[in-house]
Amino acid sequence: MVKRKAAGALTETEKPIVKALLGRSWRNQDIQHLLNKGRSATINSARITEVKSDSSISPCPDDEVEFYIAKKDSYDPVTGLNLYDDERLIRAREAMILAVQSFNSPTLRFKAEQFAVQSNIAWTYLLHEYFDRAGVTIVGKDGRSLLLSQMIKRHDFPLAKGVANNIDAVIQIRDAVEHKLFRRADEKFFSLFQASCLNFDEAICNLFGDRLSLKSELSFALQFTKLRFTQASDLQKYDIPEHIEALDAELDDKLTEEEKSDLSYKFRVVYLLESTSKSKAHFEFVRPDSAEGKEIHNILEKRVIADDDYPYKPGQATKLIAERSGLKFTSHNHTQAWKLYKARPPSSAKQRAQTNKEYCIFHKTHGDYTYNEAWINFVVEKIRVPQEFQSLRLVK
Known part of the structure; x- marks a missing residue:
């Protein structure tokens, strides 16, 4: 009963x-x-x-x-928020919605600047409400309230370190907006902004209840033309001003490699192009830390991408390794290297395409292998180690 x-x-x-x-x-x-x-x-x-x-x-x-x-009459039946009791949370949600809408708008060009400003407002209201309910005095004797930059550094900050790092990065972008033109910086900071959206939705749900979720609003922007695979690869190749490149480098320099790889700091996806008919072709998003994501390098690349990402033929790779290492590095040494480090299978192998995609790919159309920048750097670093140096019988 x-x-x-x-x-x-x-x-x-x-x-x-x-x-x-x-x-x-x-x-x-x-x-x-x-x-x-x-x-x-x-x-x-x-x-x-x-x-x-x-x-x-x-x-x-x-x-x-x-x-x-x-x-x-001011209660929202969907979220349960009341304009008189929950004004900060209402403003926080609306500020983040405005940030996303302005960034996704096809008619606006002021995207990165708008998002940085509005998302800072959203996070400030959200954390003010959290600390106020926790009994923390958020307004000092001088009438100034706690700054967002102060709240993320508090010992009782309720969210993960990666979230704090992401907020700090967006604060710095917001500060730069006042003094510098961003031009085409929108794509440069997209991954930071996407992480900010996901972090915000998770935070407001965890701290104040699932009814406050913004999942229906924080969606991917649609467009009226198909996204070509080469477009996805070229998103990061826009003409970015030097001061924006410098700002991006400055943000990353403050963090450890582990902090920079935190998905709460910067959002990343792996684009997997499935082999299918044109009518059913689509992008599949794979979590990079999943088993499928870790195996992504084993997927054959389209040649247009391969030409960009694996540009060096064996002779070119050999020459670059010799120049950068200062050692006499021959084509024979290069063959020794790819065998030793298993960059590619032997020429007699039946499955010639089963290469280590981190360094090398096989071109089925003309039956040869090409290598990328990572391979050059990897071999140069390896042959600087005495035992590796000896195994390849190199000459100074």
């Missing part, structure tokens, strides 16, 4: 309001409907009847009744 939840009780403040509404000839069911807006434990009609029959309760002034009605 399912037990009904116990009905709520009227507060001492509400009883005079009910009395006043009865005096205005409101029906019991209308008063009950008003009282139950935003209420978890609802009031039943018996509570109203009790007030009606209690001659010791006096009606409250009209202005108090009007304020009570206005406050009750």
Whole structure:
């Protein structure tokens, strides 16, 4: 047998309001409907009847009744937020929605700047509400409230270090907006901004309840043309001003490699192009830390991408390794290297395409292998180690 939840009780403040509404000839069911807006434990009609029959309760002034009605009418039935009680959270959500809408708008060019400013406002309101409810004084004697940069450095900051690093990066971008033109910096900071959106939605849900989620608003932007695979590869090759490149480098220089790889700091996806018909072709997003993500290097690349990412033929790779290492590095040494470090299979192998995609790929159309910059750097570093140096029989 399912037990009904116990009905709520009227507060001492509400009883005079009910009395006043009865005096205005409101029906019991209308008063009950008003009282139950935003209420978890609802009031039943018996509570109203009790007030009606209690001659010791006096009606409250009209202005108090009007304020009570206005406050009750301000509840959002979706989020449960009230304009009078939850103003910071309402503003926080709206600021982040504005940040996303402005960034996704096809008609606006002021994207990175808008997002940096609006998201800072969103995070500030959200954390002010959290610390205020935790009993922290958020407004000092000078009338200034806690800065966002101060809140993320507090010992009682409620979110992960990666979230704090992401917020700090967006703060610095916001500060730079006041003094520098960003031009085409939108793509440069997209991964930071996407992480900020995801962090914000997770934070507001964890701290204040799942009803406040922005998942329906924080979606990917649509466009009227198909995204070519080469476009996805070239997103980071925009003409970015030097001062923006410098800012991006400055942000990364402050963090360790582990902090920079934190998905809470900077959002990353792996684009997997499935082999399928044109009518069904699509991008599949794979988490980089999943088993599938870790195996992504084993997926054959389209030649247009391969030409860009694996540009060096064996002879070119040999020459670059010799130049950068200062050693006599021959084509024979290069063959020794790819065998030793298993960059590619032997020429007699049946599965010639089973290379280590981190360094090398096989071109089926013309039957040869090419290498990337990572391979050059890897071999140069390896042959500087004495035992590796000896195994390849190199000459200084």
